[in-house]
Amino acid sequence: MTALPGRRRSTPASRRVRRVLGRVGLYACVLLLVSPAILVFLWMLSLSLKNEADNTAFPPVFIPNPPTLNNFADVFRKNDFLQYTLNSIIVSFGATGAALLVGVPAGYGIAKARATRAALLILIARITPGLSYLIPLFLLFQWLELTGTLLPIVITHLVITVPIVVYIMIGFFEGLPPELEEAALVDGATIWQAFRFVALPLARPGITVATILGFIFSWNNFIFGIVLAGRETRTLPVAVYNVLTFEQVSWGPLAAAALLVTLPVLLLTLLMQKEIVAGLTAGGVKGG
Amino acid sequence: MSTTVSVGARTAATAARRRNYARQYWPFIVPAGAVVFAVILFPWLFTLFMSVHDWHIGGERTFVGLRNYARMLGDERFGWALLRTLYFTALSVILPMVLGVAAAVVFHRSFPGRGLARTLFIMPMMATPVAVALVWTMMFHPQLGVLNYLLTSMGLPPSAWVYESGTVIPTLVMVETWQWTPLVMLIVLGGLASLPTDPYEAAMLDGASMAQVFRHVTLPLVWPFIMVAAVIRGIDALKAFDTIFVISNGGPGTASETLNILLYLQAFSFYDMGYASAIVAVFFVLILLVTMLLLHFRQRDALS
Numbered sequence: 001m002t003a004l005p006g007r008r009r010s011t012p013a014s015r016r017v018r019r020v021l022g023r024v025g026l027y028a029c030v031l032l033l034v035s036p037a038i039l040v041f042l043w044m045l046s047l048s049l050k051n052e053a054d055n056t057a058f059p060p061v062f063i064p065n066p067p068t069l070n071n072f073a074d075v076f077r078k079n080d081f082l083q084y085t086l087n088s089i090i091v092s093f094g095a096t097g098a099a100l101l102v103g104v105p106a107g108y109g110i111a112k113a114r115a116t117r118a119a120l121l122i123l124i125a126r127i128t129p130g131l132s133y134l135i136p137l138f139l140l141f142q143w144l145e146l147t148g149t150l151l152p153i154v155i156t157h158l159v160i161t162v163p164i165v166v167y168i169m170i171g172f173f174e175g176l177p178p179e180l181e182e183a184a185l186v187d188g189a190t191i192w193q194a195f196r197f198v199a200l201p202l203a204r205p206g207i208t209v210a211t212i213l214g215f216i217f218s219w220n221n222f223i224f225g226i227v228l229a230g231r232e233t234r235t236l237p238v239a240v241y242n243v244l245t246f247e248q249v250s251w252g253p254l255a256a257a258a259l260l261v262t263l264p265v266l267l268l269t270l271l272m273q274k275e276i277v278a279g280l281t282a283g284g285v286k287g288g
Numbered sequence: 289m290s291t292t293v294s295v296g297a298r299t300a301a302t303a304a305r306r307r308n309y310a311r312q313y314w315p316f317i318v319p320a321g322a323v324v325f326a327v328i329l330f331p332w333l334f335t336l337f338m339s340v341h342d343w344h345i346g347g348e349r350t351f352v353g354l355r356n357y358a359r360m361l362g363d364e365r366f367g368w369a370l371l372r373t374l375y376f377t378a379l380s381v382i383l384p385m386v387l388g389v390a391a392a393v394v395f396h397r398s399f400p401g402r403g404l405a406r407t408l409f410i411m412p413m414m415a416t417p418v419a420v421a422l423v424w425t426m427m428f429h430p431q432l433g434v435l436n437y438l439l440t441s442m443g444l445p446p447s448a449w450v451y452e453s454g455t456v457i458p459t460l461v462m463v464e465t466w467q468w469t470p471l472v473m474l475i476v477l478g479g480l481a482s483l484p485t486d487p488y489e490a491a492m493l494d495g496a497s498m499a500q501v502f503r504h505v506t507l508p509l510v511w512p513f514i515m516v517a518a519v520i521r522g523i524d525a526l527k528a529f530d531t532i533f534v535i536s537n538g539g540p541g542t543a544s545e546t547l548n549i550l551l552y553l554q555a556f557s558f559y560d561m562g563y564a565s566a567i568v569a570v571f572f573v574l575i576l577l578v579t580m581l582l583l584h585f586r587q588r589d590a591l592s
Contacts, residue, residue, distance in 0.1 A: 023399070026394065026397060026399055027399070029394045030394060030395075030399070030401075030405050033391050033394060033405075033409055034405055034408045034409050036412075036466055037408055037409055037411050037412050037466070037470075038408055038411075040412070040420065040423060040424070040427075040466070041411065041415075043423065043427065043434060044419075044420075044423045047423070047426065056432050058431065058432055058437065059437055059441075060432075060434045060437050098323075101319075102319040102320040102322075102323050103320055105316040105317075105319065105320070106316060106317045106319070106320030106321070108313075108316050109313040109314065109315075109316025109317040110313075110316075110317060112310075112313045112316075113309070113310035113311075113312075113313040113314070113317075114310070115310065115313075115317065118317060118321070121324060121328075122324075124328075125324070125328050126523070127523055127572075127575055127576070127579065128328070128332075128572060128575075129526075129527045129529075129548060129551075129568070129571060129572070129575070130527070130529070131529070131548060131551050131552060131555070131568070132331065132332075132335055132551075132568040132571070132572065133327065133328065133331045134331075134555070135331075135335060135338070135555050135561055135564055135565055135568065136330070136331040136334035136335055136338065136565075137327070137331055138555075138556075139334075139345075139561065140334075142345075155327060156327065158323055158327050159327050159328060162320060162323055162324065162327075166320060191312055191313070195316070216414060219416070220415075220416045220417060220418075222416075222417060222418045222529075222530045222533075222534075223529055223530065226533075227556055236416075237416055237417075237418040237419070238418075240418060240419060240422065241418050241422070241534060251426055254422060254426070255422075255423060255426070258416075258418075258419035258420075258422045258423060259419070261416050261418070261419045262415045262416040262419040262420070265414055265415060265416060266411060266414065266415060268414075269407060269410065269411060269414040270407060273403065273406070273407040273410075274403075276410075276414070277406070277410070277474060280410075280471065280474050281474050281475060281477070281478035
């Protein structure tokens with residue numbers, strides 16, 4: 001596109017200056033946007049690597065000197081941190097696995113049958129506050145004498161994972177070209193076979209996205225665990241809040257524990273950022 | 289947008305065939321349907337049932353009709369919690385919306401390192417809320433917290449943050465904004481990426497400035513996505529729990545006690561399940577209303 005006659009005409013040199021200035025401005029904006037995010041995590045890291053004297057010093061000590069791993073050792077020595085980690089792994093994998101088992105076929109069925117009303121139900125699950133599921137389910141689990149086991153926590157986490165999986169899979173199956181399955185059906189395959197051997201292998205990227213997001217939001221969930229978990233069945237977010245309560249424990253171990261809880265999620269986000277961004281953009285999903 | 293075929297044009301035979309075709313796929317949906325019924329619909333029906341009973345854990349259950357709902361009308365604590373929730377929600381929608389749209393415009397430009405910058409930017413929404421809330425709590429400490437150190441070293445007066453009733457909600461909104469601006473950014477960024485390029489070329493040929501292009505071309509085109517982000521933000525802000533529970537636990541006093549926190553107390557500290565269930569029902573209606581209000585704005589703007 002050429003500049004219109006009579007409008008500002010720029011020499012190549014001034015245009016280059018303007019482009020450089022634009023670049024600098026853009027990077028300044030990016031830095032401004034990203035720094036609050038980075039600084040909080042860096043402060044978390046800093047707190048976790050300092051001894052108690054430095055953590056409560058005023059003015060604050062920013063760079064740990066020398067850095068110490070004592071806080072992390074403390075977390076494992078003074079608590080059943082391994083037990084809580086195991087609980088979290090069981091709950092998140094269990095809830096995500098079960099959600100995939102029922103949610104992937106459901107996403108396929110809803111996409112194929114264009115059952116928009118079924119999709120609406122999923123939306124209602126997205127709107128409802130997590131606590132409102134908890135009151136009846138809490139009573140139900142008490143009545144069934146299931147409290148004190150991990151099963152109620154896995155079951156309630158389905159409230160988070162099933163809508164995420166179904167919602168993402170509907171979008172994904174709708175985007176697949178229908179010709180391949182139609183060809184399979186013409187060749188005499190049942191609709192189950194068409195799903196199992198044609199659509200499912202093609203849907204693997206969608207399943208990956210659904211798995212990651214289901215896992216992360218289940219891992220992060222706090223509200224279900226705080227109500228349902230007993231001493232032995234705490235998940236990590238509950239443990240970090242409950243066991244290492246603010247008043248009793250010094251800042252270093254608390255920051256170290258917080259960092260350990262959220263580290264798997266941060267690493268997943270860094271490694272799978274493309275899939276995560278695609279999934280979140282599609283659904284705006286978040287559970288609880 | 290889906291293309292709609294006029295229903296009248298269809299013959300009854302094709303409609304029936306279409307129904308049969310759809311019915312084939314029911315077995316795929318049934319297992320998930322059963323799960324959704326058990327963990328989502330059943331709790332809902334049961335909540336409505338409980339809300340018309342006087343029901344304390346360990347006590348007798350007696351039918352009281354709408355008395356729990358009537359009690360809410362006279363409950364000052366509930367009224368304040370409702371107002372606080374609306375105040376918190378209004379701020380927690382507006383701030384992330386403004387910042388999120390601005391961030392989306394920045395991240396829509398292509399520049400080296402964009403992928404990494406975007407990943408770092410979305411970290412706050414992916415991180416475990418309880419973990420970051422604990423770090424914020426340490427930063428808010430009035431004497432030893434790093435935030436007051438930064439304020440005073442810039443020559444500003446220190447703040448009481450979450451330790452004073454006047455500042456606690458704005459402080460919690462700050463954390464909420466920090467955490468959820470990325471979701472707004474992602475949804476709007478998705479909208480920007482889907483825009484056609486023709487209007488831009490036309491505007492550039494007409495010699496429009498960057499600001500004019502944004503105001504008259506980009507904003508109207510991306511508006512539906514902005515409204516979707518606002519609806520989602522509104523719902524999430526109403527439901528906010530983790531951050532408030534961990535950082536201020538409704539305090540000091542009841543200065544940050546939102547509906548969700550009150551609900552938690554009624555159900556799991558006072559074990560007053562009947563009253564808590566009635567609050568849940570009202571809370572859900574409130575969320576529906578806010579959602580519909582925001583969707584209404586979307587429709588009105590689309591018409592004008």
